[in-house]
Amino acid sequence: MAMGNIKEGKLLYHLTRLSNLDSIIEHGLVSRKLVKDNDVQFFDIADQKIITKRTELGLDEFTPFHFHPYSSFDVAVKSTYADEEFIYICIRRGLAKDNNFKILPRHPLNDEENFQLYDYDEGFEAIDWETMHTLGTEDRYTKNVKMAECLTPLIVPAKLFHCIYVRNEEIRSLVKEKLQSKGITKTPPFVDIGHWL
Incomplete structure (x- = not known):
């Protein structure tokens, strides 16, 4: 995916460890709060300070997706856990829109005073897409824009x-074997190689 096509893209991206996939196939992609409340086995990749702040803002009740796989969060996680295998779980933006997902036009933790969850359409228009497409050196504002989130409190089943x-x-x-072993034999979901991983 070229950076210039982010606004017109059709997918949303959720980065997770491959080791979480069995649980995700079984229980669906769920919020951090649901995972903790139900003692589901899961390895968290987010920084503990970030987890604490997200919990204070009530964002632990949502599963976050990004609009592209190039955010500074993704880069930092893959660098921190360089020996781990990661995957991106992707859903169609149309599914998010149809199911009233919310949008944060910028990463919330660096702008807590102006923190606001928008309905999908309003949030999509509130994203600074010009900055989202910026290449090269990134200041704090640019990084925050590139980490815009699409969030849902709903369980997203693997099917x-x-x-x-x-x-x-x-x-x-x-991954195909894992899906088939749980009876998920039809496509989608497709399993594809992402060269940015």
């Missing part, structure tokens, strides 16, 4: 995933 992006053919085969 509604549009695709799962993986790093290579070996992981692709493994």
